[in-house]
Amino acid sequence: MNALIVGADRIEPIRQELERQADTLGIHRCLHWSGRTVGDTRRQVPDNTRLIVVICDRLNHQLLNSVRKQAGKLGVPVIYARHSLIEVRSKLRMLVTPA
Numbered sequence: 001m002n003a004l005i006v007g008a009d010r011i012e013p014i015r016q017e018l019e020r021q022a023d024t025l026g027i028h029r030c031l032h033w034s035g036r037t038v039g040d041t042r043r044q045v046p047d048n049t050r051l052i053v054v055i056c057d058r059l060n061h062q063l064l065n066s067v068r069k070q071a072g073k074l075g076v077p078v079i080y081a082r083h084s085l086i087e088v089r090s091k092l093r094m095l096v097t098p099a
Contacts, residue, residue, distance in 0.1 A: 002048050003027045006067050007035045007055035013085045014053065017092070024096050026050055035059050045070040051095075052076055057083045 003018050003025070005011050015030045022028065027050055033040050041062045045052065052071050054064065071078045077095060081087040 001026050001028060001050035002046055003030045003051045003053065004045060004049050004067075005030060005032045005053045005055065006063065007033075007059040008057060008083050009034055009036075011055070014055070014088050017085060017089060018051075018053070021092060021096070025092070033063075035063050041066050045074060045076070047074065049074065049076055052078045053088060054078060054080045055083050056080055 005014060005018075008014075011032055015032070018025070018027055018030050031046070031049075033043060035058070041060070043066075045067065052067060054067060056064075068078065079088065079091045079095065081091060
């Protein structure tokens with residue numbers, strides 16, 4: 001299964017965190033859409049996506065809405081965060097161990 005990171009330019013710390021928790025989340029590969037390419041709003045979320053992480057900094061609303069709709073249709077959880085590894089970690093923890 002894949003994880004999709006949408007937004008941001010430098011995602012290495014977030015990618016490393018997802019890879020660190022890969023066994024728990026069932027993720028084998030991380031994909032990245034920067035949101036800066038003209039056609040990104042028309043891209044389709046792959047069917048084998050298990051998690052979407054949306055980095056809200058510098059992300060246009062069209063892409064955000066497109067990803068949100070596709071995630072809803074696929075039943076994929078979405079994590080929204082600013083470009084902060086600490087925030088992503090805490091939201092991943094809440095996803096793995098729901099209260």
